[in-house]
Amino acid sequence: MSALVLKDVTKRFGAAEIIRGVNLDIPAGERHAIIGPNGAGKSTLFNLISGAFPPSSGEILVNGKPAGGVSPFQINRNGLSRSFQVTNIFHNMSVYENVRCATLWSLGHRYVFWRFIGGMRDVADRTEEILDLIGLSAVRDTQAGLLSYADQRALEIGVTIAGGAKVILLDEPTAGMSHHETERAMALIRKVTEGRTLVIVEHDMSVVFGLADRISVLVYGQIIASGTPDEIRADKKVKEAYLGEEAA
Numbered sequence: 001m002s003a004l005v006l007k008d009v010t011k012r013f014g015a016a017e018i019i020r021g022v023n024l025d026i027p028a029g030e031r032h033a034i035i036g037p038n039g040a041g042k043s044t045l046f047n048l049i050s051g052a053f054p055p056s057s058g059e060i061l062v063n064g065k066p067a068g069g070v071s072p073f074q075i076n077r078n079g080l081s082r083s084f085q086v087t088n089i090f091h092n093m094s095v096y097e098n099v100r101c102a103t104l105w106s107l108g109h110r111y112v113f114w115r116f117i118g119g120m121r122d123v124a125d126r127t128e129e130i131l132d133l134i135g136l137s138a139v140r141d142t143q144a145g146l147l148s149y150a151d152q153r154a155l156e157i158g159v160t161i162a163g164g165a166k167v168i169l170l171d172e173p174t175a176g177m178s179h180h181e182t183e184r185a186m187a188l189i190r191k192v193t194e195g196r197t198l199v200i201v202e203h204d205m206s207v208v209f210g211l212a213d214r215i216s217v218l219v220y221g222q223i224i225a226s227g228t229p230d231e232i233r234a235d236k237k238v239k240e241a242y243l244g245e246e247a248a
């Protein structure tokens with residue numbers, strides 16, 4: 001079963017066609033990286049998939065359900081969750097509260113008063129589980145804004161997966177990290193996406209080639225190649241357009 005399908009998707013901003021006929025079929029459980037030079041349209045593609053704006057034409061299916069032009073809220077209910085390039089957490093809330101907040105909604109507690117939340121066992125259990133998974137149990141009471149940058153990104157990943165979405169979109173999750181932090185983030189991403197579908201936009205090729213089952217290369221709004229890391233490494237078009245000889 002396909003987790004994510006794009007059929008001949010285009011996106012125009014005024015006269016400029018930024019996404020120019022993209023086809024993608026990502027099976028459930030695959031870790032898929034989208035790479036390409038600056039300005040190729042990777043963020044735009046993410047915004048289309050997550051419903052930030054509608055495609056100009058073409059079709060997008062998330063878990064078999066139409067996503068093109070559907071609200072981000074509905075797409076999220078259909079099982080897709082995304083992180084953002086800039087960290088997307090509540091800085092004044094504790095680590096625990098951030099995860100709990102993301103967990104609440106997914107467990108069906110949509111209209112509650114905050115004072116009642118403390119007593120919800122399912123929410124508390126799930127929150128603990130996520131904290132443990134992202135390795136932040138020890139700093140659960142720390143205000144999120146005071147965490148190190150790498151821990152904030154880990155928290156953001158926790159918030160992204162807390163809702164239980166099966167399709168996870170991560171936008172440059174290791175941007176700005178040291179080598180050591182990147183290694184840690186990769187291990188975390190591998191762990192939290194176990195049994196889920198991952199679509200990742202990432203500039204760090206060690207992350208891309210270390211994490212992805214398949215890679216698609218977007219150049220000037222078109223996918224010029226899709227394949228396994230080995231296939232992409234060996235692809236002549238990709239070398240010319242993007243990776244260069246040093247990655248071969």
Ligand SMILES: Nc1ncnc2c1ncn2[C@@H]1O[C@H](COP(=O)(O)OP(=O)(O)OP(=O)(O)O)[C@@H](O)[C@H]1O
Nearest residue numbers: 013014016018036037038039040041042043044045
């Ligand atoms: N809302 C918009 N209106 C007009 N043009 C836009 C809009 N959003 C993006 N663009 C243009 O679309 C092109 C692709 O941008 P996008 O951010 O998707 O590329 P990218 O591959 O994510 O780049 P980077 O790797 O630098 O993040 C750029 O030329 C950008 O200026």
